Amino acid sequence: MAYTPQYGPGTSKVAENRRKQMNPAVQLDKVRDVTDEDVVLILGHRAPGSAYPTAHPPLAEQQEPDCPIRKIVEPTEGAKAGDRVRYIQFADSMFNAPSQPYQRTYTEAYRFRGIDPGTLSGRQIVECRERDLEQYSKWLIETEMFEPALVSCRGATVHGHSLRLAEDGMMFDMLQRCVLDGGVVKYQKDQIGEPLDRAVEVGKPMDDAWVKEHSTIFHSLVGTAYRDDAEYVEYIQRIHSLRTKYGFMPKEE
Amino acid sequence: MGKIERSQKLFLNALKEKFQGEDPESVKTTFYNFDGVRQSPRKREFMEAAKKVEMKRGMAMYDPEHCHLGGLPMGQRQLMTYQVSQTDVFVEGDDLHFVNNSAMQQFWDDIRRTVIVGMDLAHATLQKRLGKEVTPETINEYLHILNHAMPGAAVVQEHMVETHPGIVDDCYVKVFTGDDEMAADIEPQFLIDIDKLFPADQAEVLKAQVGKSMYQAIHIPTIVSRTCDGGTTSRWSAMQIGMSFIAAYRMCAGEAAVADLSFAAKHAGVVQMATHLPARRARGPNEPGGIKFGLFSDIIQANRKYPNDPARASLEVVGAGVMLFDQIWLGSYMSGGVGFTQYATAAYTDNILDEYTYYGMDYLKDKYSFDFTHPDPAQCIKPTQEIVNDLATEVNLNAMEQYEQFPTLMEDHFGGSQRAGVMAAACGLTCSIGTGNSNAGLNGWYLSMLMHKEGWSRLGFFGYDLQDQCGSANSLSMEPDRGLMGEFRGPNYPNYAMNVGHQGEYAAIVGGAHYGRGDAFCFNPLVAITFADPSLTFDFAEPRREFAKGAIREFMPAGERSLIIPAR
Numbered sequence: 001m002a003y004t005p006q007y008g009p010g011t012s013k014v015a016e017n018r019r020k021q022m023n024p025a026v027q028l029d030k031v032r033d034v035t036d037e038d039v040v041l042i043l044g045h046r047a048p049g050s051a052y053p054t055a056h057p058p059l060a061e062q063q064e065p066d067c068p069i070r071k072i073v074e075p076t077e078g079a080k081a082g083d084r085v086r087y088i089q090f091a092d093s094m095f096n097a098p099s100q101p102y103q104r105t106y107t108e109a110y111r112f113r114g115i116d117p118g119t120l121s122g123r124q125i126v127e128c129r130e131r132d133l134e135q136y137s138k139w140l141i142e143t144e145m146f147e148p149a150l151v152s153c154r155g156a157t158v159h160g161h162s163l164r165l166a167e168d169g170m171m172f173d174m175l176q177r178c179v180l181d182g183g184v185v186k187y188q189k190d191q192i193g194e195p196l197d198r199a200v201e202v203g204k205p206m207d208d209a210w211v212k213e214h215s216t217i218f219h220s221l222v223g224t225a226y227r228d229d230a231e232y233v234e235y236i237q238r239i240h241s242l243r244t245k246y247g248f249m250p251k252e253e
Numbered sequence: 254m255g256k257i258e259r260s261q262k263l264f265l266n267a268l269k270e271k272f273q274g275e276d277p278e279s280v281k282t283t284f285y286n287f288d289g290v291r292q293s294p295r296k297r298e299f300m301e302a303a304k305k306v307e308m309k310r311g312m313a314m315y316d317p318e319h320c321h322l323g324g325l326p327m328g329q330r331q332l333m334t335y336q337v338s339q340t341d342v343f344v345e346g347d348d349l350h351f352v353n354n355s356a357m358q359q360f361w362d363d364i365r366r367t368v369i370v371g372m373d374l375a376h377a378t379l380q381k382r383l384g385k386e387v388t389p390e391t392i393n394e395y396l397h398i399l400n401h402a403m404p405g406a407a408v409v410q411e412h413m414v415e416t417h418p419g420i421v422d423d424c425y426v427k428v429f430t431g432d433d434e435m436a437a438d439i440e441p442q443f444l445i446d447i448d449k450l451f452p453a454d455q456a457e458v459l460k461a462q463v464g465k466s467m468y469q470a471i472h473i474p475t476i477v478s479r480t481c482d483g484g485t486t487s488r489w490s491a492m493q494i495g496m497s498f499i500a501a502y503r504m505c506a507g508e509a510a511v512a513d514l515s516f517a518a519k520h521a522g523v524v525q526m527a528t529h530l531p532a533r534r535a536r537g538p539n540e541p542g543g544i545k546f547g548l549f550s551d552i553i554q555a556n557r558k559y560p561n562d563p564a565r566a567s568l569e570v571v572g573a574g575v576m577l578f579d580q581i582w583l584g585s586y587m588s589g590g591v592g593f594t595q596y597a598t599a600a601y602t603d604n605i606l607d608e609y610t611y612y613g614m615d616y617l618k619d620k621y622s623f624d625f626t627h628p629d630p631a632q633c634i635k636p637t638q639e640i641v642n643d644l645a646t647e648v649n650l651n652a653m654e655q656y657e658q659f660p661t662l663m664e665d666h667f668g669g670s671q672r673a674g675v676m677a678a679a680c681g682l683t684c685s686i687g688t689g690n691s692n693a694g695l696n697g698w699y700l701s702m703l704m705h706k707e708g709w710s711r712l713g714f715f716g717y718d719l720q721d722q723c724g725s726a727n728s729l730s731m732e733p734d735r736g737l738m739g740e741f742r743g744p745n746y747p748n749y750a751m752n753v754g755h756q757g758e759y760a761a762i763v764g765g766a767h768y769g770r771g772d773a774f775c776f777n778p779l780v781a782i783t784f785a786d787p788s789l790t791f792d793f794a795e796p797r798r799e800f801a802k803g804a805i806r807e808f809m810p811a812g813e814r815s816l817i818i819p820a821r
Contacts, residue, residue: 018710094663095280100710119718121669121711157322161711162667163330164282164660172284174329175322193322218708221657222280226708227256227650236707237642240700240725244638247726247735 005110010232014224017216021099021107021145028143032203039138041200042153044190045086045130052130054082076114078129085116088137089125089191090151091158093171096215096223097150103216107145112136123158141202144214148185149205152178155192169205180205254647256654257619259612267336267603268661270343277661289328290317295345296332333665335602337801338568348804349602350594351580355810356791356803359475360573361581362812363791364526364552365539366478368487369779371522372428372467375498378513385502389438392428392467395501396443399426402493404474408500421474423790423811429470429782431463445470450785451773452560458773459782468524469494470783475790475812484537487525491518524779526552530745541582542750547691547740547776549574550764552784554794561626563686563768564610567761571678572601573796574757578744583753596753599671601797605662606675608655613648613683623687628771636684636693644687645680645697649704652676670713673721674754677701681762686769691739692729694762699724713754720752739763740776 007019020026037048046053056062059080064070092100099107101124105117108126115136116127128136140146141153149170152160160172168180177189186199206214218226226233268277275282290296296317303315317326334343351357372392379385402408404424405416429445430436436444447456447463471490478486495515499506517523527543530536536543544552555569575597584593600606617623620643621634634640656663656672666672680701685694702721706712712721727748730736734747740763742749744756767775774781784793790811792799802808 094709102706102710102712118715119711120714121673122667159330159667162663162669162672164280164664166284167281169281172330174327175325176285217710218653219657220654221660226653227254232707233254233646233650233704236704237646237700240703241638241642243723243725244696244699244729248729248731 007110009235010229012218012224012229012232013213014216014218015229015232017098017214018103018106021103021216022110024111028145030142031144031146031206032142032148034138034141034200034202036134036138038200038202039134039141041196041198042141042187042190042202043086043088043134043137044155044192044194045133052078052081052083055084056082058082076129076132078132079114081129081131083129083131085127086130086133087125087127087155088133088140088153089123089155089158090140091123091154091161091171091173093150093160093165094162094217094219095150095165095171096211096217096219097161097171098147098211098214098216099145099151100217104145108136122161123154146202147206147211147214148178148202149180150211153187153191155190157193178202254643254650255620256647256651257612257616259615261608261611262655262659263604263608263611264655264659264662264665267343267605268659268665270336271333271603271665272331272661275661277659280660284330287328287331289326290321290332292328293332293345293347295347296328299347335598336604337797337804338572338601338604338607339565340798340801342801342805344801344804346595346598349598349800350591351576351585352591354800354803354808355806356799356808357576357580359791359803359808359810360793360796360799361541361577362475362478362810363472363789363793364544364577365483366424366473366475366486367526367783368471368473368490368539369524369783370469370471370490370494370518371524372469374517374522375494375514376467378510378517379498379502382510382513383502383504389435391501393438393440393443395497396426396428396440398501399469399493399497400443402497402500403471403490405477405493408496409506416474417816419816420476420812420814424472424474424477425788426469426471427786427788428467429463430465430467431460432465432467433460435465435467445782445786447782447785450782450787451557454771455557455560455773459778462774462778463782468779468783470786472789475810476814478539479812482537483527483539484529486539487519487523491515491523494518524777526780528743534745536586541577541586542745543743544577545741545743545776546756546760546763548780549577549760550767550775551777551780552793553764553796554781554785554792555796556764556768557781557785558794560768560771561628563625563628563765564607564614564682566768567682567686567765568601568607568610569794569796570761570764571606571757572800573793574760575600575674575754576757576796576800578756578760579753582744583751583756593753595668596670596674597757599666599668599675600678600754600758601800603665605666606678609648609652609675609679610682612651613644613679614686616644616647616651617683617687621687625686625769628769630689630770633689633770634687636688636690638696640688641684641693641697642700644683645700646704648680648683648697649676649701652679653705653708668713669709669711670717670754673702673705673713673717674758676705677721678758678761681758682765685739685762685766689766689770691763691766694766695739695759696725696728698758698762699728713752717752720748720755723748739766 404421407413579597681698684697
């Protein structure tokens with residue numbers, strides 16, 4: 001029987017949004033345009049226009065071992081070229097940022113290839129070959145996965161996801177990598193905090209209605225209360241109960 | 254599940270004090286205008302002190318305005334103070350780092366320097382093998398000699414060097430027994446009086462457990478266990494015990510029977526506070542990683558002082574446990590880091606965990622008619638999966654909602670690991686106190702973790718992925734290498750050995766199961782009696798209050814070297 005992903009339980013809008021982000025059959029709305037060069041600037045891994053540094057020769061030029069797995073798995077473009085592995089890392093505000101750490105990881109795992117995501121409470125990192133990364137990053141910034149005031153690219157010093165928002169609605173960032181200027185969010189520093197030669201615009205913050213409509217986090221004050229999605233809660237209890245039972249006695253009675 | 258009314262918000266006072274002039278329920282605030290690290294009196298003190306050190310040694314030191322992020326010092330948002338829970342004391346975060354807090358150091362010193370040694374084997378050797386008479390009088394004389402010798406004084410040999418009594422003044426030995434007649438014959442200065450120290454029902458149980466046996470509660474000098482290690486404690490104590498028996502009972506210093514006394518004191522009759530760890534941990538006995546959670550809950554004495562408030566008693570174990578296991582054990586012994594403090598302090602500051610836990614107590618009362626103020630095994634709830642799920646779900650949902658409804662509360666616990674530990678602890682404590690079953694409490698912990706992760710799509714740092722997501726499966730298991738009763742688990746239990754924000758809470762969950770039943774002890778009655786001793790430097794009935802005293806520099810520790818160093 002072919003496996004059909006269900007992308008998680010729940011009857012709430014939050015649950016629906018989660019499934020939508022994860023499901024690669026759903027095309028997420030493109031909300032803004034950010035140029036390839038701007039993505040490279042925010043990432044801060046290489047100068048725009050410079051060649052991709054490599055970790056090894058292109059696969060076509062090196063002798064590959066006789067490995068059945070390599071015959072099955074088609075390498076990504078970055079892997080073929082021998083790119084080094086670099087990263088993009090996001091901090092997502094708990095005040096209804098459109099994606100959240102585990103949600104990002106699940107979404108990326110369903111939609112991207114050749115990635116190594118890491119999930120923490122205040123940040124989520126995804127690592128992969130550099131040219132693949134730039135392509136993925138562009139998607140992560142241009143689509144509804146991103147909201148300029150509530151999501152930010154932060155390599156280090158990520159403190160902010162759980163803090164109250166600043167008066168202008170921006171999530172706290174002690175390095176102030178991006179600022180709200182003339183109604184538009186502009187990156188003055190790259191994700192690691194190095195100042196940029198020119199600011200990179202990532203668009204206007206979305207209004208409260210949009211943010212609430214696209215949220216993937218339960219929140220009883222600014223969004224949907226977890227308690228109100230009974231199906232979600234029951235599903236977790238069921239998972240926990242089954243794990244407990246089979247851990248205690250790993251066979252049917 | 255079903256939300257219940259609880260108008261009291263124990264954390265509100267702390268939030269109002271921490272975020273003065275701000276609405277604790279507001280979503281917005283101001284940043285970047287706090288003058289960096291200089292907003293904190295403690296950081297300013299550090300900078301001032303560093304200047305003096307630099308002048309003296311001619312070498313750079315603490316320089317946050319240059320070294321932190323290349324000149325961008327922390328303090329772009331408010332550097333918060335913290336209220337030590339269930340005290341009125343507000344402190345700076347730095348004051349709760351164990352290096353800056355003498356009470357925290359003494360807490361661990363007092364555990365590490367303690368062993369319990371039974372006297373029955375030694376008395377049998379003296380009476381049966383050597384034909385010596387053992388009477389209350391000889392025991393008192395022996396204790397007199399032992400209290401001379403244990404700190405490091407000579408009893409047999411000529412021309413011996415000795416330790417300065419002023420430096421080792423915290424070292425002593427007392428005894429206890431369940432035999433009232435024998436206890437009455439022991440000089441009061443040497444006796445831990447169970448009847449006086451414990452509530453009557455607890456004293457009765459403890460004395461029955463000890464029976465007619467007699468045990469020595471031994472505390473070697475703080476400075477010795479610090480200079481050496483926890484493994485030294487039983488060796489140091491055994492050496493002085495052997496010499497004191499020789500002196501008190503006029504034995505030959507080299508006769509073979511001395512070996513029996515040594516074997517009893519070092520091995521057969523000794524109770525260590527912590528077991529020896531595997532070679533890869535490279536720690537001997539009496540080091541934090543070997544302390545079983547059940548035993549730790551006996552070290553903490555809040556259940557003796559607050560027998561009708563198992564929540565309070567458990568919360569004291571949390572505070573003490575996270576300090577020892579997170580700040581000292583995992584934070585420094587194991588990882589070598591200095592930044593683990595704030596994982597731990599979240600669990601014993603600002604009355605946040607306290608509020609969540611008392612919500613659980615109210616829920617137990619409201620839904621299951623369990624009155625936590627009258628602990629009794631008869632009213633404990635049967636720990637079914639359904640009930641554990643119900644308790645943990647409701648307490649966890651309430652905790653998440655509090656963080657959501659009070660954004661300053663979320664800002665207070667700004668890290669996911671802090672929130673995860675606190676919410677899961679409240680769930681675990683509610684389940685263990687209500688059911689009297691430690692494994693049911695651990696099971697509630699893991700449901701909280703899964704629920705938290707799914708609700709907010711985040712949990713703690715990387716390690717939480719493993720420990721807390723596979724925890725459901727080992728929480729009720731009793732199979733070797735897969736599970737164990739909560740009382741026998743410890744910081745080195747598989748899966749528990751890598752994450753801050755867990756071990757202290759686990760210990761409290763285990764303790765809570767017994768406090769909820771009104772038990773006199775959790776794991777070892779000898780340990781419960783030993784740490785009731787009021788002569789100890791640290792008061793184990795009030796660890797959080799003691800830590801607060803340390804934070805405001807009002808705690809007087811032992812092991813100070815001022816007698817042997819130049820005056821400052």
